[in-house]
Amino acid sequence: MPVAATRDATTSTTPPGTLIDFRDVAMRFPNGTVALSGVDITVRRGEFVTVVGPSGCGKSTLLRIASGLETASDGTVTVNTDRIGYVFQDATLLAWRDVRRNVELLAELNGMSRAGRRQKAQAAIELVGLEGFEKHMPKQLSGGMRMRTSLARSLTLDPELFLFDEPFGALDEITRERLNDELIRLFVEQGFAGMFITHSVSEAVYLSTKVVVMSGRPGHIVRTIDVPLPMPRDPDIRYTPEFAALVGEVSHALREGHR
Numbered sequence: 001m002p003v004a005a006t007r008d009a010t011t012s013t014t015p016p017g018t019l020i021d022f023r024d025v026a027m028r029f030p031n032g033t034v035a036l037s038g039v040d041i042t043v044r045r046g047e048f049v050t051v052v053g054p055s056g057c058g059k060s061t062l063l064r065i066a067s068g069l070e071t072a073s074d075g076t077v078t079v080n081t082d083r084i085g086y087v088f089q090d091a092t093l094l095a096w097r098d099v100r101r102n103v104e105l106l107a108e109l110n111g112m113s114r115a116g117r118r119q120k121a122q123a124a125i126e127l128v129g130l131e132g133f134e135k136h137m138p139k140q141l142s143g144g145m146r147m148r149t150s151l152a153r154s155l156t157l158d159p160e161l162f163l164f165d166e167p168f169g170a171l172d173e174i175t176r177e178r179l180n181d182e183l184i185r186l187f188v189e190q191g192f193a194g195m196f197i198t199h200s201v202s203e204a205v206y207l208s209t210k211v212v213v214m215s216g217r218p219g220h221i222v223r224t225i226d227v228p229l230p231m232p233r234d235p236d237i238r239y240t241p242e243f244a245a246l247v248g249e250v251s252h253a254l255r256e257g258h259r
C-alpha cells in the first residue's frame, strides 16, 4: 500500500498519478551554500523525467531530498509511494558477496524469506541479462555488469519510482547506449516512473518523456522540455532530425541557464 510521505509541515495535495512532487523547493546548507532555489518538478506514473544542468547546480541534492537523505530547507516534497529504487554512479556492491547475494541484499534487509528473495533475485538477474554470472564476484565484472547488478538489486523491490544519479556516467559510449536501451525496455515492461540525472544531453533526450533543464548554482529550472518520441525508442532515432532538434533545444536552454 503506497504511503504519502510529505516531507514538510505543510499538507500538500497532488494530482492523481503523482509519485513525487517538488514545490518551490530550496536548499541552503548549514555552511551557507544555496544549492537549489524555487524548484518545481513533478514525476507521474508513466513518466521518465531527466534533470540536466551544470556541475554543482544541485541535481544530486534533489535526489538526496527525494530519497529522504536530506531535508529541503524550504518548499514541499510530496512522495506518494514507499517503493523507491535507487541507482547511483557507483554501483556500491559488497565485494565479498557474489552477484546473486548482492542482488538479494535489499530483499534480505526487508525481511523477505530466503526462498522468496532467491526467486526475486533470479527474476531480476534475468531482467537485466546477467544469467550465468550469478556466482561472479564484483571484481570479476565489467563496469556495465556492475551497474546491471545494482539495477537488479533495486528491481527486487518492484519500485514504482526509480531514482538514478548519473548511473552510466563512467561507462564507455557503447555500453552506455546499450544500457540506455535496456533501461527503456525495463521502464516500458516494469511500469516504474523514473527520475534520472545526467550530464549528457543526448542521453537525456533519448531516455526521457520530459527533460528538466537547470541553471548554475543556485539551481533553478530554466525550461522543461517534453520529448514526444514514441516508447520504446528505436536506437536509430538518435540520427533523426526530430531527435537533433530536441537535443538542440535542451542545449540552448543549458546555455541560457549558464550565463
Ligand SMILES: Nc1ncnc2c1ncn2[C@@H]1O[C@H](COP(=O)(O)OP(=O)(O)OP(=O)(O)O)[C@@H](O)[C@H]1O
Residues within 6 Å of the ligand: 029, 030, 031, 033, 034, 035, 053, 054, 055, 056, 057, 058, 059, 060, 061, 062, 217
Ligand atoms: N552537505 C553539503 N554541505 C554544503 N554544501 C553542499 C553539501 N552537499 C552539496 N553541497 C554543495 O551544493 C552544491 C550542489 O551539489 P550537488 O552535488 O547537488 O550538485 P550536482 O548538480 O549534482 O553536481 P555534479 O553535476 O557535479 O554531480 C555544490 O556546490 C556542492 O558543493
